Amino acid sequence: MADFLGTEIAIVGMAGRFPGAADVDAFWERIARGDDCLDDLSEADLVARNVAPSTRQDPHYVRRSGIVDDVDRFDAGFFGIGARDASLMDPQHRLFYETAWEAIESAGYVPERFDGAIGVFAGCGMNTYLVNNLLTHPGLLDQVGWFLLRHTANDKDFLTTGVSYRLDLRGPSVNVQTACSTSLVAVHLAVQSLLSMESDMALAGGVTIEVPHGVGYQYLEGEILAPDGRCRAFDAESAGTVLTSGVGVVALRRLSDALRDRDPILAVVRGTAVNNDGRRKVGYLAPSVDGHADVVREALAVAGLSSDSITLVEAHGTGTAVGDPIEFAALTAAFASDRRAACWLGSIKPNIGHLDTGAGVASLIKVVQALRHEYKPPLANFTAPSELLDLANSPFVVSGQGEPWTDQSPRRAGISSLGVGGTNAHVIVEEAPVPVPTDTGLAVQPLSLSARSDAALDRVAHDLADHLERHPGTDLADVAFTLATGRRAHPRRRVVIARTHADAIELLRSGDRKRTVDDRAAATAPRVVFLFPGGGSQYVGMGSQLDQRFTTFHETRRAGVDLARRFAGIDLGALLSPSVDPDALRDPVASLAAVFVTEVALARQWMALGVEPDAIVGHSLGEYVAALLADVFSFEDAMRLVVARARLMGRASGANAAMLAVPMTEHELIPMLDSAISLAAVNAHDECVVSGAGDAIDALVARLAALDISSTRIPLNAGGSIGDATRTVAPLRVESHRHVDYCGTSDRSSILGRSSAGYGALRSRFALRSRRRSGDHARARTRPDADLIRSSPRSATGRRDCRAAPRQRQHRRHVVRIG
Incomplete structure (x- = not known):
């Protein structure tokens, strides 16, 4: 990456369907073997596809075809398209819609979650579905009308805009039509859009689907089609090409953005160029030595690279006796190299035929796969080099045998695509940088x-x-x-x-x-509610594994440790260690500070993962977390208040104080309490918390046990929400509220509008009662135990679904291609 110029573009996704290959991986497997992917057609095949008897019997009829599977199928419902409209659509549009989606998904994104503009640059071939199918039904034209028939995805004008509409893509949407070079020109335009900041991701590609599909063709002397249905590029037996069908799309991003977001970088585009031959050739349909050489030189200049750094060129390579020698001469002139047999020359067309508007992107996908697999694939159908090629005085080698790509680092390649009419494109690509490894973190x-x-x-x-x-x-x-x-x-x-x-x-x-x-x-997503429980839930090693795995959790906890040292004079980091003495966490200041910091860290971790609460509810200590997240006050002020409250609790209740959770109603429990015990909280209709002197709490435990009632001692040497704490705490800085509902669980104490210092002291003087709230909510607890998550369904009407689990990753891991 040392020689990067800052204009590099990452290929982060790709998808395609080709003759004999349903996806880009199957495509590579066949290319690497050197397969000719076209099918020989039997008599039964031709009869089934309604080929006329006279055509079948013609000795010049070539019974070979490049067949793409499922061209008659379309997931119309996925794109919100009705069955009738889908039946009217050009199959080129149908397959391009699906492939464009697959390319985005291959990059690890869905449009609605991508933060930026996504552009689309592509083109398609002639609409033979319209000519050979729809227009053969006059009644259909009368019924639908020409306007709707044309605009229902039956015109080249509507290919890219149809995708942009169906997938809600809001970057530039540009149809490209330069004949055979269409899809590689689309890549060039997509690169320019990214570099000019018009797009933050760009899809580029092309599609050609011939209808009727899977039939042969008529060979005519003097045309470019092969008499035997086999394409042989740069070969001694080159006699023509075969026109076939296919679709390909690549997803592109600026390399800097892809590296930052850990996208699956498949290869890097170093430079692109497009030009036209003008009149520098023998005829309009012919290629040009000068025009092609110029576009290669320009692409190298844009990339800032020498031709000597290129060790593979994917040529246009149609397999014609006229076109291949012209292209070879152009490449030799452009490279102007003293190297010999140093650059692999290939072409995809002997494998899959000529995809017309999809040819260039098919070549690009082939080269990306070759870079990824570090392998130079063979020329399919190869017999011997053409005598019209001056290989001895060129840097190129052609071969019917593949070989490992080990002669260069980084590996680089060039791809050429030449359009009838003279529009040429050339793209320089390089192997992807080695990704930085990341810790898997979790055992499962x-x-x-x-x-x-x-x-x-x-x-x-x-x-x-x-x-x-x-x-x-x-x-x-x-x-x-x-x-x-x-x-x-x-x-x-x-x-x-x-x-x-x-x-x-x-x-x-x-x-x-x-x-x-x-x-x-569910049909609609429930509202998300963050629940923040109170003190006493601490345990040894609380949050230690999360601290190791999640960046936001770690950074928030580290900030909390610093604040605890500053305001309480305690080493919270040591107290949260897995090796700490459990008794050290019974101190009110240590316990409440530990729980408070852990809850804040968990909440911010959830939010960093994109889980934003619609409402926040805090219970006791949790109310301060709720207020902090509501921007009522800062982390610093919240810690000051928590420490002051913990000290007040300790002084008010004494060192021998204790708290007990009891599974009884308030009315059942109060008659059992003596003057040394107070009701501290009503968590739910049938769950209360009491606090008081330790010996009095012990006696209550015994009385409850005699009644076969199991109670739970809260590991906190203080009495919460009791006493005559009247000292006020330092004034708090009040800040703006977030646009979301927040409340405390006490009937007397909603945080909103209660951010005064007096409220901080008042909070310690009343029993807390859980508030009843109606609505459809999904609750996420932000503490490792389940006290509040268990009680919340019993204290609220509506849904009873309460699920809570920390997410697995904070930062974006490396995205990988799946399928």
């Missing part, structure tokens, strides 16, 4: 899946299992993070708790109900 990982139906959910689970099986080196924590943050949440949900890859694969396939959870999401 939650893999969160969702889909729109049970059947689809099962498919997603099996697809993920297949992916993990194919990629055993993928960090499971990164997979968990990507699934949680980079996938749209659909109604049907499943969470799998896995320890290892093998564990995950087994559970994803078996659906073991002991370690998987299936559920259906």
Whole structure:
């Protein structure tokens, strides 16, 4: 990265469907083997596809085709498109919509969670679906009308804007039409949009789908089509190309942004260029040596690189006797190198044919895969180098045998795409920087899946299992993070708790109900309520593992430790250590400060993860946390108040004070209390807390036990919410409130409007009663025990669903491609 100029663009996602390959991974597997992915068509195939008998019997009819699976299928509901409109849409648009979504998802994002503008740059081929299908039904045209028929995704003008509309993408949306170079020109324009800050992510690509699909073609002498249906680039037997179908999309971001957000960087675009031949060629349809050479030189100049640093060139390589020698001469002139047999020359077209508007992006995806797998793939259908190529005086080598890409670091490649009419594009790409490793942190990982139906959910689970099986080196924590943050949440949900890859694969396939959870999401999200309990919940090592794993938790707790040392003169860091003496945490100042800081750290951690509360409720000590998060006062002032309150509690109740939780109603319990014990809190209808002298509390425990009532001693050497504390505390700085509901649990003490110093002292003089609030809420506790989360359903009407668990990651982990 030392020679980066600051204009580099990261390829963070990619998706595609090609002849013989349903996705980019299957695509690479076939390329690496050197496969010709076109199909030989049987008589039965042609009959099934309604090819006329006279055509089938023509000796010049070539029975080969590049077939893309499922061109007649479309997940219309996903995009909010009705069945009738979907049936009218050009299949090129349908497949491009789906592939664009897959590219965004491949990058680890969903549009609604991406903070920035997403642009779309792409083009499609001629609409043969309109010509050969829709327009053959005059009644349909009369019924729908030409305007609606054209505007229902049946014109090149509406390809990118249709995606932007359906996915709510708000960056530039530009259709590109430069014939065969369309999709690589789209990449160039996307790069420019990112560098000019128009877009923060950009999708670029192209699509061509021929209809009727999966049929052969008529060979005519003098045209560019191969007589045998096999493309051979730079080959002694080159005789023409084969026009096929396919779609590809890449997702791009500025490299600096991708590194910051730990995106899955697949490769780096170092430079791009676009030009036109003008009249520097023998005819309009022909390529140009000068025009092509110029665009390669310009791309190298933009990248700030020498041609000697390029060790692979993916050529346009159509396999024609005229075009290939011209392209070879142009590349040789552009490189102007004394190197010999030092740069691998390839072409995707012998593998999959000529994808027309999708050809350039297919070449780019091939090169990205070659960089990732460190392998130079062979030329498919290769027999021997063409005698028209001056290989001996060039830096290039062509071969039908692949080889490891080990002769350069960093590995770099160039991709050329030439359009009929003379618009040329060239892109320089480099291997991705090595990602900085991150600690997995957790012994187990939650893999969160969702889909729109049970059947689809099962498919997603099996697809993920297949992916993990194919990629055993993928960090499971990164997979968990990507699934949680980079996938749209659909109604049907499943969470799998896995320890290892093998564990995950087994559970994803078996659906073991002991370690998987299936559920259906509510139609609307419930309001989120943060519940902050009071003191006495401390325990040894509280929050120590969270402190090691979560950045926001750690930073907040560290700030709290500093404040506790400043205002209380205690080493809270040592008190929160897993090796501390439990008795040290019984001191009121130590206990309350520890619980307070832990609650604040947990709350801020939740918020850093994007969980913003609609309401905040605090009980006793928790009210100060609620007030802090409500911006009633600062962390510093809150700690001053907590320390002062703890000291007041200690002085008012004495060293022998104790507190006890009792599972009884207030009216049942009060008659059992003597003058040495006071009611401290009413947590719920059937749960109270009392405080008083230690010996009196011991006697009460005995009386309750005789009645077969189990009570719980609160580990705090003080009596909370009692006494005659009348000393006031230092004035507090009052700040603006957050726009969310906050309240304390006492009927007498809502934090809002009660931020005076007198309230701080008053808070210690009354029994607390849990307030009843109605509504539909999801509650998240922000303390390690469950006192308040258990009592909250009993003290509120409405939903009883109370789930609480710390999230697994604060910062963005490395996002990984899944599937």
